[in-house]
Amino acid sequence: MQQGRPVRVAIVNDYELVVVGVAALLEPFRDRVRVIEVDSNLPVVREVDVILYDTFGQVQGKGVDVDSLVDGGRAKVVIYSWNLHAELVQESLEAGASGYLSKGMDAEELVRALEAVHEGRRVVPKGGGTVNPRPESSYPGKEQGLTVRESEIIALITQGLSNQEIADRSYLSINSVKTYIRTAYRKMGVERRSQAVLWGIQHGFQPDVVRHVQPSQPQDG
Missing domain, CATH: 1.10.10.10 (Winged helix-like DNA-binding domain superfamily/Winged helix DNA-binding domain)
Incomplete structure (x- = not known):
């Protein structure tokens, strides 16, 4: 990581509520991780270090088109999901993802993981199965009582x-x-x-x- 510069991050998902919620989670750590852009159904246009791909309602595993997310840029793509099944993680890495992060992480853990991926390390979940997102996570239907x-x-x-x-x-x-x-x-x-x-x-x-x-x-x- 360039000395003194936060990791530049773009967050992508089809739902504005989701990407804005993740950005808010990272905001207290903007001296370390700066959200440059959030996109729903649009390509990333700014130069960033890491693209955080939230899997809510999205294709996953080998179906993730990492090349289209990067679109010729040098950003690393990181999957952000509550589905931690080993097969799904492996498919994502084989599709070109540089890391796979659990939505069960707290904000500090998420920041450390993004920094590690930017530094060239591969970060994957230690466990498997499914985790529950953090209580502060945002998604459609939450206010109506849906899990x-x-x-x-x-x-x-x-x-x-x-x-x-x-x-x-x-x-x-x-x-x-x-x-x-x-x-x-x-x-x-x-x-x-x-x-x-x-x-x-x-x-x-x-x-x-x-x-x-x-x-x-x-x-x-």
Whole structure:
């Protein structure tokens, strides 16, 4: 890392609420990690050191197009997820990711991990399985009482995916997907998929198209 310069980070996900929430988590550490840009459904335009790819509602593992995220730049891509299954981590690394970080990390741990990746180290989770995001995490449906798993599945339903496509993307069994759908529907007060899609549209589950870019700093060059 260049002496005296924070690690420059871009955060990407299809949902503005998600990327803005992660940026807020890192804000107290801006002397070490500076969020230069957050993007939803738009390419990164500023020169950054690390692109933090939040997996909420996104393709994962070997489906992540690391080259398109970097788009010819030199940034390292880091996956940020609550899915810590060894196969998924390995697929992400084989796809070109430089690290794989758990959403169970606190802010200080996340900052240290981003610094380590920038310095050339590969950071991966020590455990496996699934973790719960930190309480301060932001995602669509949280205010309506949905768990993060339920919320992600409703996001994918709103995007038009079938149950099998949702299972493939979220690395869940089809029976687990159906269980999450039932519990989510009860909380949402809906019974049918068409009602769930309408509810999702009304409550911020459609992907956003937005970019927030911080003003240039002298040390960014």
